[in-house]
Amino acid sequence: xxxxxxxxxxxxxxxxxxxxxxxxxxxxxxxxxxxxxxxxxxxxxxxxxxxxxxxxxxxxxxxxxxxxxxxxxxxxxxxxxxxxxxxxxxxxxxxxxxxxxxxxxxxxxxxxxxxxxxxxxxxxxxxxxxxxxxxxxxxxxxxxxxxxxxxxxxxxxxxxx
Amino acid sequence: xxxxxxxxxxxxxxxxxxxxxxxxxxxxxxxxxxxxxxxxxxxxxxxxxxxxxxxxxxxxxxxxxxxxxxxxxxxxxxxxxxxxxxxxxxxxxxxxxxxxxxxxxxxxxxxxxxxxxxxxxxxxxxxxxxxxxxxxxxxxxxxxxxxxxxxxxxxxxxxxxxxxxxxxxxxxxxxxxxxxxxxx
Amino acid sequence: xxxxxxxxxxxxxxxxxxxxxxxxxxxxxxxxxxxxxxxxxxxxxxxxxxxxxxxxxxxxxxxxxxxxxxxxxxxxxxxxxxxxxxxxxxxxxxxxxxxxxxxxxxxxxxxxxxxxxxxxxxxxxxxxxxxxxxxxxxxxxxxx
Numbered sequence: 001x002x003x004x005x006x007x008x009x010x011x012x013x014x015x016x017x018x019x020x021x022x023x024x025x026x027x028x029x030x031x032x033x034x035x036x037x038x039x040x041x042x043x044x045x046x047x048x049x050x051x052x053x054x055x056x057x058x059x060x061x062x063x064x065x066x067x068x069x070x071x072x073x074x075x076x077x078x079x080x081x082x083x084x085x086x087x088x089x090x091x092x093x094x095x096x097x098x099x100x101x102x103x104x105x106x107x108x109x110x111x112x113x114x115x116x117x118x119x120x121x122x123x124x125x126x127x128x129x130x131x132x133x134x135x136x137x138x139x140x141x142x143x144x145x146x147x148x149x150x151x152x153x154x155x156x157x158x159x160x161x
Numbered sequence: 162x163x164x165x166x167x168x169x170x171x172x173x174x175x176x177x178x179x180x181x182x183x184x185x186x187x188x189x190x191x192x193x194x195x196x197x198x199x200x201x202x203x204x205x206x207x208x209x210x211x212x213x214x215x216x217x218x219x220x221x222x223x224x225x226x227x228x229x230x231x232x233x234x235x236x237x238x239x240x241x242x243x244x245x246x247x248x249x250x251x252x253x254x255x256x257x258x259x260x261x262x263x264x265x266x267x268x269x270x271x272x273x274x275x276x277x278x279x280x281x282x283x284x285x286x287x288x289x290x291x292x293x294x295x296x297x298x299x300x301x302x303x304x305x306x307x308x309x310x311x312x313x314x315x316x317x318x319x320x321x322x323x324x325x326x327x328x329x330x331x332x333x334x335x336x337x338x339x340x341x342x343x344x345x
Numbered sequence: 346x347x348x349x350x351x352x353x354x355x356x357x358x359x360x361x362x363x364x365x366x367x368x369x370x371x372x373x374x375x376x377x378x379x380x381x382x383x384x385x386x387x388x389x390x391x392x393x394x395x396x397x398x399x400x401x402x403x404x405x406x407x408x409x410x411x412x413x414x415x416x417x418x419x420x421x422x423x424x425x426x427x428x429x430x431x432x433x434x435x436x437x438x439x440x441x442x443x444x445x446x447x448x449x450x451x452x453x454x455x456x457x458x459x460x461x462x463x464x465x466x467x468x469x470x471x472x473x474x475x476x477x478x479x480x481x482x483x484x485x486x487x488x489x
Contacts, residue, residue, distance in 0.1 A: 003183045003184045003185045003188075003279075003282070004183070004184050004256035004279065005181040005182070005183055005184070005256070006181060006182060006183070006184050006187055006253070006254060006255065006256050006279060007176065007179045007180070007181060007253045007254050008179065008180040008181055008182045009179070009180075009223065009226055009254065010187055010223070010254040010255065010279075011182055011186055011187045011190060013219050013222050013223060014187065014190055014191060014194070014219065015190065016222075017194075017215040017218055017219060018190070018193075018194050018215075021211070021215065025201075033197070036197075037190075037193040037194070037197055038193075040193055040462065041186070041189045041190055041193050043462055044189050044192075044455055044456055044458075044462070045185055045186060045189055046422075046423060047421075047423055047425075047452045047455045047456070048185055048452055048456060050421050050422035050423050050452075051421075051448060051449060051452045053422060054402060054403060055402065055403070056402075056403050056420050056421060056422045057422040058390060058420075058422070059424070067422075074183075075182075075183055075185055075186060076182075076186050077182070078180055078181065078182035099180070099182075135423045136422060136423060137357070137423075137424055160424075188456075189456070189458070191458075192457075192458025192459075193458060195458060196458045196459060282456070283453050283456035283457050284457055284458065284459070285457045285459065285460075285468060285469075285470065286459070287459050290459075
């Protein structure tokens with residue numbers, strides 16, 4: 001079946017189930033587990049996306065990061081990234097209304113559980129981005145930094161070109 | 162206007178107002194969940210049970226949103242509710258419109274069938290996992306959704322496209338009509 | 346005589362993912378041919394990186410030619426490489442079409458959550474479909 005548009009809620013709700021299950025069953029290794037899943041998802045997603053393009057990126061840093069901000073962000077999160085900044089070889093990708101955390105509360109003293117969920121979703125998302133970058137030839141790290149619904153991902157890595 | 166056409170219209174108009182994403186991310190996420198469960202759990206029955214449980218939670222949450230977005234407020238009428246679930250719910254959230262067939266005389270059992278679904282794109286079940294019920298999540302979704310709407314049902318997968326059948330068929334059997342959670 | 350002798354797919358570190366031969370051929374020789382062609386492919390991408398990028402394409406064209414066969418190459422953004430060893434007279438257009446379809450096939454195999462990334466592809470579908478593609482390529486008739 002050709003990929004079809006779905007309500008974004010399906011994916012969010014599915015994530016939620018996966019994260020809750022992981023937290024309940026593996027409280028001490030939840031982050032590693034969701035990172036592992038996320039990485040695999042990012043990798044496979046990019047293989048499909050790269051099929052549509054007719055020009056190989058060949059690991060060139062700027063091309064790869066643009067692809068991540070546009071094609072990949074749209075496929076994974078439903079929209080393009082809001083902003084891209086580069087400083088001394090480090091890329092900063094911002095989404096000012098990150099779809100995967102929008103409905104998860106900011107977390108205050110009473111919201112310890114939701115705060116854990118929020119940070120787990122961000123670890124998961126970073127791993128999905130990391131898997132995507134890896135399959136495009138980049139080796140490095142993706143670190144999320146959230147302020148409310150806005151998230152900035154710091155991408156540090158070595159690109160093929 | 163016939164009830165079917167009305168629901169189809171509601172599906173389209175609701176869908177057009179929602180944030181959308183292409184199904185690949187959904188497909189891949191579900192795939193990762195299933196394969197992780199297969200690795201983690203000792204036997205396939207446990208995996209199926211877990212998928213069903215997740216589906217149940219998902220069904221409850223999606224119906225909640227569905228009713229809020231569509232403004233529908235159905236009585237626990239099995240026929241109408243199943244139409245809503247298939248024509249509106251499945252269409253919006255799974256990108257498919259299953260067919261409903263083989264209603265029994267008193268409208269308490271029906272078979273829901275679909276050929277393709279976003280859940281199973283590109284999936285090929287390995288022979289070592291013959292007893293894995295990849296679509297078990299869907300059974301849970303139906304159960305959870307219908308419970309929110311006042312009906313307790315039993316769902317059984319009677320044919321599985323990933324195991325060679327032409328379509329995936331789910332037998333839905335009404336067990337009890339109760340106070341809808343939604344109304345509480 | 347078959348038009349296509351071999352199809353090979355290798356991963357990012359030239360890890361072998363898929364290899365199929367067709368017709369009455371010596372498999373070992375073809376593996377050697379593919380191996381050698383991979384070196385040529387790797388050099389070609391390095392060149393492409395330094396030159397003007399406007400012309401580039403996933404399809405890398407001819408990698409090697411002898412009087413009996415030609416080796417063609419293709420690379421994806423994820424550094425997966427497809428090589429086809431074909432009879433010398435097979436048209437580039439046919440090879441190009443085949444490359445695109447093989448790309449789609451391996452991506453479908455990768456999209457199967459039960460397939461472990463990086464491992465050789467044993468999907469029955471892929472083997473069957475690649476064979477169908479290979480046997481569908483017709484050997485061009487020589488002018489009499």
